[in-house]
Amino acid sequence: MNFDLTEEQIAVRDAARDFAQNVLKPGVIDRDREQRFPVEEVRQLGELGFLGMMVSEKYGGSGMDTVSYVLAMEEISKVDASTSVCMSVNNSLVCWGLETYGTEEQKEKYLVPLAKGEKIGAFCLSEPEAGSDATSQRTTAIDMGDYYLLNGTKNWITNGSSASTYIVIAQTDVEKGHKGINALIVERGMEGFVVGEKEDKMGIRGSDTHTLLFNDVKVPKANRIGEDGFGFTFAMKTLSGGRIGIAAQALGIASGAYELALAYSKERQAFGKEIYKHQAVAFKLADMATDIEAARMMVMKAAWDKDNKRNYDTSGAMAKLYASQVAMTHTVEAVQIHGGYGYVKEYHVERLMRDAKITQIYEGTSEVQKIVISRSITSDK
């Protein structure tokens, strides 16, 4: 077993760290307060090749492995989880699905600009009445011969107003249940496609989460991904990889909070000594360091599974379940170590605490991860 990173992986991690500290950190508190999408920062992320990290160079991507991707996700998420969710959706939910299952024409037209960071993508599965219960899609894509007529509402869509390319999951044949679902590529500007209200959120406030409305949108047949009825399998397979990205995001939020708490504990004095010299604080730091290391191993293992063509449905779900729990628990502890200073925006940990919560909800709640894991460990296959 070799735990060493390659020189390339180290270079990617260091570039992401520099970007996070020097470009993202200065404005992150204001963007959170003002709910402002990081337009310029995301543009620069694209120039660095971080929006199409795992896409092959042939399609304008960086041709990197999943381990490099999670290293970058951790570093970006330590500082700005609103930026990292945009990065995660574009890389793992949009680019990966298009490269793996798209036609050559779809790759040339849609994947290339997304991988180069010239455009941003969104993944639209959730609906007001279909979140965890994702097979209960009410959005319809009626087969009209050479196009689908798309009607319905998607909600909670990340990159909702900043994207140009949307992968929309919709029901074509209700009788066939989940086998009657399709995944369609919808372009911003198609007639009948409206970007609705923006959500006012607890955390990741720089991310633009919107409701999307589709009223008789004509989507060409050429924009369907895969065979007729492949849409639900497409969504599940795509989410299996996406969950590794969100696990890395949770890991980053936890490790960012830990690094801040550790540094603060060496500066802050109480009862005549630095607070880390009080065992109650030192033990909190020990628990944080241990849990974060365990989460990192799980995230790396899931990424390694994906890179080595092993099954990563379960390892990715486990990594997300565990890392998101670590993020929630230890961001709360990081605020505690900061005392009153932890409760104000200037010290960053209160934002990390608010951002941590979403990692237990999106790309499958913690309960959904337990469904995936328990079905896998009890299956006879």
Ligand code: CAA
């Ligand atoms: N790969 C391939 N196929 C899969 C699969 C996988 N990982 N998981 C399930 N399937 C297939 C099953 O084999 C089954 O097909 P067959 O009948 O042909 O065998 C079909 O999909 C239906 O599967 P289930 O019977 O297991 O379906 P279910 O109704 O019991 O639901 C579930 C399973 C895991 C709960 C699923 O509905 C689910 O993942 N829900 C959560 C949805 C989710 O994660 N949404 C995230 C939205 S995106 C997002 O959130 C982005 C963001 O925030 C940034």
Ligand code: FAD
């Ligand atoms: P519900 O499914 O209604 O769940 C409510 C509660 O019941 C949860 O605790 C859940 O775990 C529990 N529950 C439900 N079913 C079961 C069960 N069978 N067993 C045990 N417990 C159960 N979606 C997208 O498609 N694209 C996006 O880009 C996207 N971005 C998002 C960004 C944000 C900020 C947010 C908040 C959400 C985003 N989502 C996105 C939606 C997200 O994936 C869903 O919110 C999530 O899947 C949960 O669905 P729900 O909100 O409908 O909750």
